[in-house]
Amino acid sequence: MSTRIVPAASLIPADAPFPKAAKVALGMPQLRKNLAHATGTIRAKRANVAGELDDWESLRDTASAIKADVQHRLPELAVEFERNATAAGARVHWARDAQEANEIAARIVREAGADEVVKVKSMATQEIELNEHFEAVGLKAFETDLAELIVQLAEDKPSHILVPAIHYNRTEIRDIFDQKMGDAPKGLTDEPAALAEAARQHLRRRFLSAKVAVSGANFAVAETGSLVVVESEGNGRMCLTMPRTLISIVGIEKLLPRFADLEVFMQLLPRSSTGERMNPYTSVWTGAREGDGPEDVHVILLDNGRTGVLADEVGRQALSCIRCSACLNVCPVYERTGGHAYGHVYPGPIGAILAPQLEPGRHDDLPYASSLCGACYEVCPVKINIPEVLVHLRQQGPHQAGERAAMRAAKAVMARPRLWRAALKAARIGSMPWRRKGFLRRLPWPGSKWTVSRDLPVPPKEDFRDWWKERQR
Amino acid sequence: MPRVGLFITCVNDALFPATPKAVVQILERLGYDVDFPAAQTCCGQMHANSGYKKDAATLAGAFEDVFGAYDAIVTPSGSCAAMARDQYPHLIGSDIGDHVYELSEFLIDVAGVEDVGARFPHTVTYHPTCHGTRALGLGDKPLRLLRAVQGIELVDLPAADQCCGFGGTFALKNSEVSSAMLADKCRHAADTGAEYLAAADNSCLTHIGGGIFRAGGPRPIHYAEILASTA
Ligand code: SF4
Numbered sequence: 249m250s251t252r253i254v255p256a257a258s259l260i261p262a263d264a265p266f267p268k269a270a271k272v273a274l275g276m277p278q279l280r281k282n283l284a285h286a287t288g289t290i291r292a293k294r295a296n297v298a299g300e301l302d303d304w305e306s307l308r309d310t311a312s313a314i315k316a317d318v319q320h321r322l323p324e325l326a327v328e329f330e331r332n333a334t335a336a337g338a339r340v341h342w343a344r345d346a347q348e349a350n351e352i353a354a355r356i357v358r359e360a361g362a363d364e365v366v367k368v369k370s371m372a373t374q375e376i377e378l379n380e381h382f383e384a385v386g387l388k389a390f391e392t393d394l395a396e397l398i399v400q401l402a403e404d405k406p407s408h409i410l411v412p413a414i415h416y417n418r419t420e421i422r423d424i425f426d427q428k429m430g431d432a433p434k435g436l437t438d439e440p441a442a443l444a445e446a447a448r449q450h451l452r453r454r455f456l457s458a459k460v461a462v463s464g465a466n467f468a469v470a471e472t473g474s475l476v477v478v479e480s481e482g483n484g485r486m487c488l489t490m491p492r493t494l495i496s497i498v499g500i501e502k503l504l505p506r507f508a509d510l511e512v513f514m515q516l517l518p519r520s521s522t523g524e525r526m527n528p529y530t531s532v533w534t535g536a537r538e539g540d541g542p543e544d545v546h547v548i549l550l551d552n553g554r555t556g557v558l559a560d561e562v563g564r565q566a567l568s569c570i571r572c573s574a575c576l577n578v579c580p581v582y583e584r585t586g587g588h589a590y591g592h593v594y595p596g597p598i599g600a601i602l603a604p605q606l607e608p609g610r611h612d613d614l615p616y617a618s619s620l621c622g623a624c625y626e627v628c629p630v631k632i633n634i635p636e637v638l639v640h641l642r643q644q645g646p647h648q649a650g651e652r653a654a655m656r657a658a659k660a661v662m663a664r665p666r667l668w669r670a671a672l673k674a675a676r677i678g679s680m681p682w683r684r685k686g687f688l689r690r691l692p693w694p695g696s697k698w699t700v701s702r703d704l705p706v707p708p709k710e711d712f713r714d715w716w717k718e719r720q721r
Numbered sequence: 722m723p724r725v726g727l728f729i730t731c732v733n734d735a736l737f738p739a740t741p742k743a744v745v746q747i748l749e750r751l752g753y754d755v756d757f758p759a760a761q762t763c764c765g766q767m768h769a770n771s772g773y774k775k776d777a778a779t780l781a782g783a784f785e786d787v788f789g790a791y792d793a794i795v796t797p798s799g800s801c802a803a804m805a806r807d808q809y810p811h812l813i814g815s816d817i818g819d820h821v822y823e824l825s826e827f828l829i830d831v832a833g834v835e836d837v838g839a840r841f842p843h844t845v846t847y848h849p850t851c852h853g854t855r856a857l858g859l860g861d862k863p864l865r866l867l868r869a870v871q872g873i874e875l876v877d878l879p880a881a882d883q884c885c886g887f888g889g890t891f892a893l894k895n896s897e898v899s900s901a902m903l904a905d906k907c908r909h910a911a912d913t914g915a916e917y918l919a920a921a922d923n924s925c926l927t928h929i930g931g932g933i934f935r936a937g938g939p940r941p942i943h944y945a946e947i948l949a950s951t952a
Contacts, residue, residue: 267894267895267896267898270898274897274898580883580884580902581895581898581902584898584901585898615772616894616895617895617898618888618891619884619886619887619888619891619892619899619902620770620851620852620889620891621884622851622852622855623855623882623884626855635856639769639770639772639808642770642771643769644772645772647773651771652773655767655768655771655773655776656773656776658767658768658776659768659776659779659780662762662780662783663762663780665759665760665761668731668763669759672734687931694893697892697894697896698892698896700896701896701899701900701903701904701931701935702900702903702928702930702931702932702934703931703934703935704927704931705736705737705927705930705931706736707736710738711738712729712733712738713759715738716745716759
């Protein structure tokens with residue numbers, strides 16, 4: 249009865265330029281329907297709860313200022329974090345890149361005498377492709393977040409930061425469980441409660457047997473050496489408390505100076521991400537404590553391109569991101585293409601400014617995957633001026649030769665009023681044959697990129713300049 | 722009375738003379754002396770947003786030369802006004818943008834009028850363009866002016882705040898995504914059953930109109946032309 253699920257990531261080419269990958273995604277009606285429905289729902293919820301707070305704008309300003317301060321003092325805060333976390337019994341490791349982080353994590357797992365781990369949903373581990381690395385070295389990583397579990401079972405890739413399985417509807421999820429979970433109950437329906445229960449039973453066995461857990465962190469507090477994980481299913485709480493060994497992989501930009509700073513972010517994050525007023529499960533831990541949670545606690549501080557981003561005065565604001573996904577949910581481009589088309593773990597508006605900075609020379613097409621409509625900036629809880637960074641990145645180049653020549657020619661004309669007037673006149677004369685019709689319906693390439701869906705008006709007979717001259721007489 | 726310079730924008734210069742004419746008529750009706758400096762060309766937005774910073778700076782510099790002496794520069798384009806205000810400071814270190822007003826800003830904030838004495842007995846739906854609304858923060862200023870027009874019947878546009886998919890070169894570089902956004906905008910516009918679709922930017926209207934001419938729907942019109950109408 250169940251339809252075989254083809255993972256979306258296998259259909260949408262991750263290495264293709266954005267316009268090409270987007271075209272494939274646009275041709276997948278079910279995917280588009282699922283995305284439009286899901287983003288539309290979260291968007292409305294977010295707007296509603298953000299609107300409830302009178303001081304929403306000042307919260308955003310404060311969060312933005314705290315993050316800017318962190319960026320100014322990152323080395324100092326990282327060392328302060330290390331000192332305090334170590335004093336509390338954690339072991340802090342430093343990883344320059346994905347490779348180093350993966351190797352450190354794999355070594356810790358082996359030292360703990362394990363060959364599998366349970367995972368809390370974490371973008372940092374997606375970024376470094378920890379699961380793939382573990383598999384390559386003979387270790388297994390099991391996702392325990394419901395949506396990550398769905399994606400992992402489907403052998404797909406996440407398509408959203410917060411809701412990695414946003415591109416599937418519940419019937420498709422039922423089919424995935426049915427075909428891939430192994431221990432899925434017979435006659436499983438697509439009722440959300442039934443699906444959640446099936447996942448719960450499946451995961452419980454893993455929680456009880458796991459010796460090692462891997463997590464990320466939403467925040468790392470320098471003042472106390474504490475880590476914070478914000479989640480809504482309780483799977484994270486299980487991972488963070490039950491296994492004896494805990495490895496947390498944390499991007500260095502996650503640092504906050506003071507514990508009290510959490511007050512600001514814990515108001516902004518749930519409202520911006522899930523549209524909830526308060527977050528269901530917030531876990532805060534500081535080092536290790538005997539008889540209470542994991543005894544062998546590791547923190548891997550990850551750079552992986554971040555210090556490079558930090559060096560760019562305009563681009564560095566991308567490091568303020570708290571991964572709430574609000575910008576994805578309001579983005580008219582993301583809504584229509586989904587995350588796979590971006591070809592990076594960070595999709596949508598934040599991905600368009602972060603991916604090309606984290607991996608310079610790659611993803612040069614992403615800063616153009618935006619109409620600069622500004623909806624992302626309007627909702628971003630830390631006020632990252634995404635359109636500004638998009639334009640900034642476009643200005644770093646590289647530019648395609650034909651386009652550069654056209655732009656230069658246009659500038660040469662526009663910079664000389666007499667030439668400009670002559671060009672306008674030439675256009676009026678040249679388009680005379682189409683004047684009666686008033687528009688052009690089909691143009692040769694590259695004009696065809698316009699006329700594929702829109703007519704182009706032709707210049708009218710009399711222009712404003714003639715009219716103005718006439719009445720000055 | 723301030724010295725008002727009219728910046729008609731390159732798009733209107735080439736394609737839509739009726740819009741700047743309307744601006745002149747409205748401002749003169751309110752008693753302003755309007756000047757059109759003929760050396761004007763383009764604000765540099767296309768170059769800046771496509772990544773050609775140096776070219777954009779040249780054009781921004783030329784804009785400053787042409788308009789530097791005016792107390793107020795009025796333009797019927799939210800995105801060109803936003804360009805001058807948001808980008809000129811770091812592009813050429815100029816704050817001339819503080820004196821550039823999108824038409825509705827000038828009418829409401831400087832002239833202090835909402836009723837400009839227009840009559841337009843038609844049904845109209847209004848699309849708030851992205852740069853005007855978000856970058857410039859026009860809010861509902863153009864709508865307030867439209868509400869004061871005699872005989873007009875305004876119809877809400879569903880999902881009005883969604884981008885039409887223009888975005889300058891985005892419409893060419895990401896033609897498919899842009900077209901998908903446009904299709905939704907055109908459908909919503911047609912669903913209103915209005916005779917006209919008004920907006921504060923003819924570049925967006927060229928895009929939406931280009932789609933509507935094919936699919937059918939309300940006629941695109943710059944809201945300045947409605948405000949100038951006394952029919
Ligand atoms: S850029 Fe802003 S809105 Fe987007 S995910 Fe990051 S914090 Fe959220």
